[in-house]
Amino acid sequence: MVPNSGSERNAGDVDRSIVGMHRSVRRALVARCGLEVGADAAADAMAWAIAHPTELETMANPAGYLYRVGLSSVRREWRIAKRRGRMLFEPSVEPDVALDDELFAALGRLKRDERVAVVLVHAYAYSYREVAELIGVSEAAVTNHVHRGLRRLRILMGDRS
């Protein structure tokens, strides 16, 4: 697979439909903040989107804006989750979903931007451009995050993969 080609999806801008933006923002926030906090943050971001359709329509990068809205809403919940000592990706107890616990434990140890870039590019086949637009950094920064994140992942996982 060529991870940055967006081969499994159409390369280009982030899908600007509400559903598409919700999916992208939620994936990015979950990658950054973990399942619990990230999903809640995405819900808050979409609540804002539904309440502000006009503003959203005029934005050049609505998905990027919603990502930041989600990040703003995440602060308090993240503090609480951190104080409770929760991991970003807790070992799975869901009977019907087999999580790669070792991989998610390692992902949890990456820097936040590295984790978001690695997950979006390699787990969801987003292009570097899409990730850059979504999280509001340059493509060069995404390239570096992916490069460094993958290298750190390999170290953390003992090169077993």
Place this chain on the structure above:
Amino acid sequence: MTPSLEDRLAAAGEQLDALIERERPVMLGIAERPGRPRAVGVLVSLCTVVLVVVGLMWVNRSDDPTRTPATDTGAPLPTAPVTTTPPLTTVQTESSQTSVPTATSTPATPVPTVTPTTAAPDLVRPTDVSGLFVTVSADRPAVVDLRDATSVIGSFDLGCPTGRACVVASARVMGDTIWVAINDTDPDDPNNDIASRVLSVSPTTGEIVQHLGLRGTTTVLAAGRGADGVVYTYLSDELDGLRLVSIDDGDISVLETGVSGFLLSDDGRFLAVSLSNPPAGERPRIEVTDLADGSSNAFQTDGINAGPGAWSPDGRHLIVNEQWEDGTAWVVDPWATSPEPSAATGVFLDGACFIDAGTIAHRTWNVGYGQGDAQSGVIRLTAVDDGSTLADLGQDLFGDSLRCHPDGSVIYLRRPVVDVDLGDGFIQPEPVYDAPVDLVRIAPDGSATTLTSGPLRMV
């Protein structure tokens, strides 16, 4: 066959989607909770905003006697006499804590202005470069030792609360004051509650003043007073990222967010701030300001994470550190219309300093990125104007930080290197990072003198 990391990541996307696409919030390993209705979410968000605004009004009211965001005007803390040897006095810990307004609640105000000036600033800028610097020893983590090129000229105990682990993040000698950023944590606290302080120390009187005390998730990285009288402080927060704030007459303001580097010149006149993670469509840049006359400039950098490394004593040049994988650095004229890396000096390794306005001292030793092998080298003196090599000091050197002294000497921390057998007979020299280091002075004639040894850091 073991799947590749890429395959496992691709599968991870499906696993995550399978969980987060469900109708209910999913908390792995944690009991499920009811989903929060969206309307309630919006209501909670609105209430949060109102509470934040009310809280800020409360914090910022001017007649609150309990408010202590900055204690510039307060009575100084108990002081320590200038001593070259212990005993050292202990400063009482801060009496109160405060928080920094978040970027979302207080819009970041670009102060000082960064509008590029068209007129060339006054370049006659004599500065008082003392050559003094500060070291900290791991066995006395809250004591800063003020040094000149040959000896300790004062030690100051900043105080470390019982049961807390203190770390001095930086200590800059600026004029007649040492500006210290120090943080402490409880090693047994799972919440990693951080207490951070900005202190100024007067080496002549021993007076120690606390300018900022925070409690929570914020770490202070560096601080100093600018020529405009404002105390600039560089902060890192898990949630709010890297920010530059000002403390002016007791008021704390967020000046910049997304700050990757901050540097005041030794005399506090020149300020450099790098913004390496700007919004999409903007390039990473460095903003410079002459705090004495208000002139300013901003220029783009190619290095994605580049930040200011050292001001020349006259403020004409700035060393920019790549702050990335290769550890490179270069020189710019930050006041030029379009500052470009100096072609004369080219690219060298970071951690460099100015011996004088026209001479850079930089290391040639290195650790190959991602390789871990120690490559010894020299301290090279390079002319800023034409990039010529003026001298190579020492030989077969390896170490950490560099400090330049106006007398032409360079002080560095010599770190031991040992040969490590990586297997199959392959031997690689590697630095020993947990071993004591030597503080070594290289005189202008190249002779080396070990000043002291121990678990030292230059801060």
